[in-house]
Amino acid sequence: MKLNKLVLFFLVFIAYQSFAQTLQQVVRGKVIDAATHQPIIGAIVFVANTSPILGISTDVNGNYRIENCPLGQQQIVTSYIGYAPAKVQVILNSGKEMIVNVELEESYVQINEVVIKAGGDKTKSNNEMATASARQFSVDEANRYAGSFNDPARMAANYAGVSLTSDVRNDIVIRGNAPGGLLWRLEGFDIPNPSHFSATGTGGAVSILNNNFMANSNFYTSAFPAEYSNALSGVFDIKLRNGNNEKHELTAQVGFNGFEGNAEGPINKQKGSSYMVGYRYSVFSVIKKLGINYGTTSVPQYQDLTFKLFFPFAKGSFTWFTVGGLGSNTILGKDVAPTDFVGRKEFDIYFKSTMGVSAFSYNYNITPKSYLRCVAGITYDASALLLDSINTTSASPYRNEQNNRFKQGAHTYINTKHSIRLSSRIGLIADNIGYKSKNTRYLGNVTKNLFDVSGNAILLRAYAENSYKLLPTLTANTGVSYMHFMLNNTISVEPRAGLAWQATPLHRLSVAYGLHNKLQELPVYFIATTQVNGVVIETNKNLKPTQSHQLVLSYDWNLTEYWRVKAETYYQSLRNAPIEQRSTSFSMLNAGSELALPYVDSLVSKGIGRNYGVELTLERSMHRGFYAMATLSLFKSEYKTNDGVWRKTAFSSDFVTNALVGKEWKLNDKFTLTSDIKFTVAGGRRYSPIDTAATQVLGFITRNEHDAYSQQYKNYQRIDIRIGFRQNFKHTAHELAVSLTNVTNRKNIFGVDYNPTYKTIYYTYQLQFVPILLYRLYF
Template identity: 25%
Template structure:
């Protein structure tokens, strides 16, 4: 290649440096590419640009007088399509003579000093085995696992059920982050959020700030970046199962302006998984679209308006295999037909006070899930209806949050008012579990919250205390908001003057309203059967210690205890709904009572190393127990998520010439299940009935899988080409799966009479799964 062409393949990086509390631009801050002499100084808007860098991976450091320096690790500079790099600096503590105070690269806040994990954009984009699926990426975080067999994106945090988490996109709550989501829960097989949008992902698995409602196990915040406000950029991504296009740029930018006050970023993604499934003659064909967008407008230095949203179109259709096999036929019998769409859209206004005394955020949003779920005796011909669920749930939310800086205190307060609209036409044909009703709900939910935080003793001691209360106009006693008074308190202390050692602890009570599928369940005359259910209550006690090994690595040990009360218990099956939500049916569409208790507790070890010397890694081991009761509150049974041992490792090494190898290792202990009630299942087939009185009698083998990814980037003038090759299950481990049952058939697939239920012989699923993908940025 001619030298003149190579010389054009240079990279640059731009972004902003602001005060972390006030969001005030820091003028004259210095930004450097570590290991080089390249750098820049911010202008009056806090904006910087570093030019003429060699395309490679860098750590980038921002410094400003009177503030703690901040380093962004693992920043890939390319010749095209580089998003802004934004810093938020914190005012520095008083320096002590002869002591170097180490800035913590794993920044936490006083209100959430524990169990906070963050992933950078590069860690998200190159996650091995994730196929650019943000929901799978989250499962690499400490204490987080998926459902049995690892084929779904259920987020199980420290033994809590999948529907115990909440998800926020730039402060806008989104109820579903997966395609083909389980109504009443949030899991599904494929994530619907685009990884190209994110500046980072933050998981809080304890010590939740009071502004977040309806959470029992985890808060996941997806921070979207603003679109480029100077020039247009496009990202094209093609993988083994889908293709996506993301575009961004300025709006209303005049020729003499360097940047616009208005920018956008938008994407659309299309699957072709259904074509692959049809080619290999599988009995079902999943087909999906999704879209995501963000529009930002900056009125002035103190006011910004953001309009953002995400949505999906999902369909599972039937494909009758050409040749009969017992396992394929059992899958065909039991697979539902799903026609589902979802959308979330929100408008938020952030007003920063001119005296830097605080800011307020006002948001109006709506989310809709439309779910048609059907099962048939003969699914190929769609004859013999077994179960029909035709429902829609919608929320219209108004949130207001005020943050004030009062001397050394930071006070956050606000409220939420939301309208919940739910309708369902549902029918199950079953002599023991059958029902038929058509019903709709329209009621108001509301909540208030306050939290105050402060640091003492030269910022070595941090304390935070707060509360929230929630109510609604539907449930019996729902307006007695004092019953959901949920206090919380957290404390953190840096033990040594160098700020290497810190201890953290929190205690709090949290509440969650039952899913609308429970609240809307009715008898044939339309009478609501579950109006007397209660908010689910969970008390958390967490404590831990952390040590900064180096400026880029840490180790921590954390113990946790969660106690549950008033968990819904199925009247028919006498099982806590804490055990459910990991399948493809509908969670909670049945009669329940708030009678269940539960507890999860354990200890977690974490080692994390940010990108230094070409290597980064997260290694975590969690030992925990998760158990719940049915109606007998004296009998605790292991939950479906009680795997006891969870090991996760994610790491990568970057070689020269833009080569990278990364790996993910997951180990999940035995999974307790309730065995199938064969007599009841035969009577209700294709519905599978379990004997939940024997929950835990069936133990699936441990799940153990290693995934490998190889990336190679080529930089050309103004554009970048990236190829990645992934290998899932590189050690060809046998992956556990639930026992499968079907009707006894002859060699031609005809049912033998009288009908008999048989256990299908377990298939070998220990294959290596390779996949190839490309990413183009320009």
């Protein structure tokens, strides 16, 4: 009876609040020239589809402020004579001001009459040096995708050509390339994979990045501009927004990523400085206590911190940002279920991980046509794995691995707008990278160090790139990147080129080429080999960077203001991949298919590979409460070692298709219902055939490596649903959503394992049906 009264009181309270008053919000920000970072005076900023139109022009500093904006999904349109208009999709709520900073690109077009439409391709990268295979990553849009767990990497897996290696890790596989080929960049500074429970060069279970602090970013899947180097598969260039510089705001949240508290506000209102800080703590122990089964008995514990301080001055700004996290996980063999995809019944497993980055950046407007940006900082990531066998009959009853990586680095560049047709960027990157790794095992009643290596090296890089408008409808992007790895004096010179033709306002055709090189993970160079005479040598020290020639042809068709089609085809030729000197199927092109990095000595840079495929995207951007996206990727990823046999790589799943649909119902000015659904079908994980006889004799899974990755599990299928609502009050806003992951509870195969007691081989499976609750409060 008391519960019924409480529910009734809550409903009456909601209803009262819903009709108490009309709620509105402020939209403000700054408009600048994308090439020079100079403020644009007199630019028109307005809220689309409002009557009468809500809009204003920017002041002498490029600032604008629009009062009394209606809540919910809105599109902010910015225009200025001689510039291409910009459209930004936002969600306005009553608990948080919306700050939208806009960079406009000058348009080399003779304009007689300007007509601004609210649609267009809002997914285009905001980097004018990018020609093809580039996309703007919008946090507001990606947050709606069902099954993404508010993880930027999992959100990106919805795009054409992108997939994940498994449900348990957020490794990004792009066009069949190993996940270690992806470059992560934060605020212009290269960083390790920002995930909890990641091992060297791989992803992890939970992202450390706080998507509440992210600004619109760029995601590249091939032939990327020259400013990005030491990468093969793609680039995730993450931007952090600045905190509110006028009022203090708080956000509280609980969801898959943990219990979260965020704060932001002004440091000095007169000078425009601001702070932003957020802390999260693991929620998995609560999920487990609620009896929710997510496919493993593992209960990971983690915490992370993000902050950014912003200090503007007359001709630029200074910032300090830090992102870091700690994680630990204990999996006891007695608690492991037979089908767990994490853990083994015969081992107790203890795992710890650490990741952090802290850097300072400095922006300075040198002239009205150029600006300088410098960023310098440090990164650190470490992992520790201890496997302790429950029984003494194990071939390796004790195993202890410790890996530590660090970097001190700096990146500086000058961006110059020479004319309306030509802009350029030149930059330098210098890194001192170090590594320490130790692997201890208990073998035959003897504790043995399999390896104990450490070292450091200097990596120097430089680049120059420019964008030149040959005609009003034809743009050429060219560049060159230089990389010098001083450990073994390897030098790489990488040309980049692209040509984009805007055939009509609705049709765009582009072609791009890039030569890309990626160093091996640093510990690979320091793997030691003990010769017969007892002399220890580092046989991998002279390995070359893995090289990839990439060619992309792209076609964009804007069907309407809100519907678009994009088709791309590509070919990638890979060289200098590390392989063994003897005739085997091993190649570093498959690194990342397992959790640990392969530690193999006496490698040579003679392996080759090739990736090719086609991709199709049909997308409707959010309009009138409805969005949709469907992607299809068909591809092959193959490699060859010195035995002369072409094999499929571990990441050649052959196809990936996604379909996403979302709808919002704005019941009134304060209450909105949302629903999203995602359907994924992909080729199953590849694996090498199991040698059953050898497995039963040795007591662990043994594979036929001659036929490496020739087998494939059944197709992966998953349906995810997200249902939620947003409620606005006078000074606060609430968001509640439930994500239903794998609603059909399909058993997607993760891998195979061996039970030595019963001498049987069995499947392990990926995530089962998992309901995840999200609650967010703005105040």
